[in-house]
Amino acid sequence: MTDLTSHAVDLDGSRSFRWIADGMAFGADYNPEQWPESVWAEDMELMRRAGVTNVSLAIFSWVLIEPSDGVFEWGWLDRMMDMLHEHGIGANLATPTAAPPMWLMRAHPEITTVDELGHRTAAGGRLSWSPSSATFRHYALRMVRELATRYRDHPALRLWHVSNEIGNENNVDYSPEAEAAWQAWLGKRYGGVAGVNQAWGTAFWGHTYGDLSEIVPPHHARTKHNPGLLLDWARFTSDSLLEHFIAEREVLREVTPDTPITTNFMILSEDGSEEYSGWAHEVDVLSNDHYTIGTDPLRHRELEFSADRSRGMAEGRPWLLMEHAANAVNWQQVNRAKEPGEMIRDSLSHIARGADGALFFQWRASTAGIEQWHSGMVPHSGGETRQFREVEALGAALKALAPAQGSVVEQAQVGMLVDEMSQWAIKASRLPTGLLKPLEMGRRIHKELGDRGISVDVVPSGAPLDAYRVIIVPTLYLAKDGVAEQLAQAVEAGAHVLVTFASGIVDETNRVIRGGYPGAFRDLLGMRAEEIRPLFEGETVALDDGTAASIWTELVEVGDADVLRRYAEGALAGQPALTRSVRGAGTATYLSYEPDGAGLEALVDELVELAGVTPVAAVDRGISVTRRVGENGSFLFLINHTQQDLTVDASGVDLITGEQHEAPAVVPAGRVVVLDERS
Ligand code: GLA
Numbered sequence: 001m002t003d004l005t006s007h008a009v010d011l012d013g014s015r016s017f018r019w020i021a022d023g024m025a026f027g028a029d030y031n032p033e034q035w036p037e038s039v040w041a042e043d044m045e046l047m048r049r050a051g052v053t054n055v056s057l058a059i060f061s062w063v064l065i066e067p068s069d070g071v072f073e074w075g076w077l078d079r080m081m082d083m084l085h086e087h088g089i090g091a092n093l094a095t096p097t098a099a100p101p102m103w104l105m106r107a108h109p110e111i112t113t114v115d116e117l118g119h120r121t122a123a124g125g126r127l128s129w130s131p132s133s134a135t136f137r138h139y140a141l142r143m144v145r146e147l148a149t150r151y152r153d154h155p156a157l158r159l160w161h162v163s164n165e166i167g168n169e170n171n172v173d174y175s176p177e178a179e180a181a182w183q184a185w186l187g188k189r190y191g192g193v194a195g196v197n198q199a200w201g202t203a204f205w206g207h208t209y210g211d212l213s214e215i216v217p218p219h220h221a222r223t224k225h226n227p228g229l230l231l232d233w234a235r236f237t238s239d240s241l242l243e244h245f246i247a248e249r250e251v252l253r254e255v256t257p258d259t260p261i262t263t264n265f266m267i268l269s270e271d272g273s274e275e276y277s278g279w280a281h282e283v284d285v286l287s288n289d290h291y292t293i294g295t296d297p298l299r300h301r302e303l304e305f306s307a308d309r310s311r312g313m314a315e316g317r318p319w320l321l322m323e324h325a326a327n328a329v330n331w332q333q334v335n336r337a338k339e340p341g342e343m344i345r346d347s348l349s350h351i352a353r354g355a356d357g358a359l360f361f362q363w364r365a366s367t368a369g370i371e372q373w374h375s376g377m378v379p380h381s382g383g384e385t386r387q388f389r390e391v392e393a394l395g396a397a398l399k400a401l402a403p404a405q406g407s408v409v410e411q412a413q414v415g416m417l418v419d420e421m422s423q424w425a426i427k428a429s430r431l432p433t434g435l436l437k438p439l440e441m442g443r444r445i446h447k448e449l450g451d452r453g454i455s456v457d458v459v460p461s462g463a464p465l466d467a468y469r470v471i472i473v474p475t476l477y478l479a480k481d482g483v484a485e486q487l488a489q490a491v492e493a494g495a496h497v498l499v500t501f502a503s504g505i506v507d508e509t510n511r512v513i514r515g516g517y518p519g520a521f522r523d524l525l526g527m528r529a530e531e532i533r534p535l536f537e538g539e540t541v542a543l544d545d546g547t548a549a550s551i552w553t554e555l556v557e558v559g560d561a562d563v564l565r566r567y568a569e570g571a572l573a574g575q576p577a578l579t580r581s582v583r584g585a586g587t588a589t590y591l592s593y594e595p596d597g598a599g600l601e602a603l604v605d606e607l608v609e610l611a612g613v614t615p616v617a618a619v620d621r622g623i624s625v626t627r628r629v630g631e632n633g634s635f636l637f638l639i640n641h642t643q644q645d646l647t648v649d650a651s652g653v654d655l656i657t658g659e660q661h662e663a664p665a666v667v668p669a670g671r672v673v674v675l676d677e678r679s
Pocket of ligand 1: 164165289291323329330361371374
């Protein structure tokens with residue numbers, strides 16, 4: 001068995017666990033139950049070749065473990081756990097609650113979710129259960145306790161993988177049990193019906209409630225529901241799902257206090273139902289599932305944004321990439337195959353941004369079931385394939401990166417505030433424009449900074465801001481209480497803040513802050529916008545620097561801010577468009593429009609210069625660069641996303657190839673170089 005003691009890691013600040021692997025974790029969801037046991041031996045051999053350290057096991061195995069009510073059969077799982085241990089592979093053992101058995105669904109159809117039209121979810125999918133169902137909770141926790149008790153001392157057990165993507169297919173539920181839980185939740189949050197009426201402004205359209213029992217979930221209606229109600233419904237949904245996770249976690253902690261616990265997040269899904277920034281405090285190690293979208297030409301940039309966001313939620317501590325795809329997925333319109341080399345770049349991009357392991361969905365591509373066309377580490381065509389050779393190369397690279405395990409990404413000079421709550425508030429409202437994409441400005445600015453070799457921490461609001469020279473506030477439509485004050489303090493102390501349009505508009509109840517936009521940040525910015533003037537798709541308005549605005553413009557009035565750019569045509573001609581106030585040692589810039597590419601590049605250049613932000617290393621454009629630092633030294637991750645060789649002004653030994661590089665070091669086209677900067 002591998003020695004884990006030297007890799008102890010403090011995962012949540014108060015509890016300390018051994019890391020789940022001896023070095024970087026590498027592996028996949030493993031579903032051996034889909035295969036005859038004769039295939040298992042071949043799996044072990046292929047896992048050895050690939051250098052697999054961990055597999056996530058039993059995710060959908062409830063019915064195999066408990067084939068009928070209260071009858072538990074452990075044979076195959078016992079054999080598999082033993083086999084993994086014999087081969088030095090750790091188990092991220094799943095509580096199999098993502099897949100309630102057919103016998104349970106039949107005996108208790110009331111455990112399933114109900115959709116907004118009142119239809120009950122039928123058996124045949126997964127995650128069909130309601131987090132508010134007491135009956136489901138009873139059966140689920142019984143299973144969790146049995147499983148934990150069975151394997152509490154098994155040497156293969158490394159990590160608990162609670163359920164699977166909680167909220168993925170059960171993200172909304174309008175069942176009677178959910179309704180009761182919702183009313184209780186509202187009572188607790190607002191102290192009674194009067195508080196709800198006040199918060200949501202229910203005088204509008206005569207929606208005033210006389211009793212909490214009148215507040216039914218937002219079922220299908222001919223108009224959109226109240227924005228305050230919808231925001232609270234999203235909060236309630238997230239809280240209910242989290243409550244289920246905590247219930248499972250508490251059983252696991254009781255039985256196996258020394259085994260770390262996670263549940264796989266889905267950070268970056270724009271219509272996500274989970275407030276992961278809050279959930280992050282409840283897991284021992286943050287794990288995330290990430291899939292690129294084939295049609296997105298900047299998918300590697302989206303990946304970087306998501307990975308930086310995962311690290312931000314983990315408060316900088318190492319996290320785990322629990323799932324990504326070795327090749328194509330099977331749930332997009334056209335499921336693009338990855339280019340040769342792309343999988344390695346993707347996996348190592350997550351590692352470069354703080355992940356201490358890269359796992360896939362799934363080990364072996366299924367032949368049956370709805371995911372039969374989803375890639376696995378082992379394709380249908382087997383181990384003697386281009387794809388599997390790349391898997392082996394990745395495994396070797398991760399093994400070579402063991403010295404970097406436990407290190408953290410160097411403190412960024414730029415912070416960016418991104419909140420799920422703000423995305424939910426946008427979705428819950430009918431805005432001046434339907435073209436506003438909650439994460440668009442954040443991603444665009446993140447990319448611009450990345451192009452310049454500048455590292456960004458993407459953090460939820462409320463995170464400490466003292467370390468940042470620049471703080472980006474992109475489309476933070478809902479400003480949580482206290483954020484404006486925190487930003488004001490950071491600016492006084494010397495930070496340079498950039499607030500973009502559609503920020504600070506509503507408070508935590510999704511009510512517009514009066515007096516002009518961006519309500520929460522007006523004082524800091526020394527300006528106010530009187531009017532929002534959205535543009536049609538394709539419509540642009542020229543600015544006085546020759547660039548153009550699209551989607552959103554505003555009639556801005558400055559107080560003590562300077563005007564940096566003005567609108568140059570139309571109803572706003574001559575009016576301020578980009579402003580900057582000086583406060584203490586810092587500044588606060590307001591961007592009232594969506595800039596074009598050139599406009600954003602110029603703005604980012606100005607800000608970087610103003611704040612004296614420096615790149616991680618001097619790299620050619622096309623290389624993504626980050627640095628991880630830890631007990632074993634300093635590691636410069638260089639990922640060349642282009643088809644030409646590029647250079648970096650740095651030297652050291654490439655951990656992956658063992659090659660010594662002198663400055664300027666070449667990063668070959670499409671390749672990854674990790675320089676050990678000690679050498
Ligand atoms: C999610 C799930 C997996 C699988 C993949 C397919 O991440 O957790 O079980 O369905 O999607 O991409």
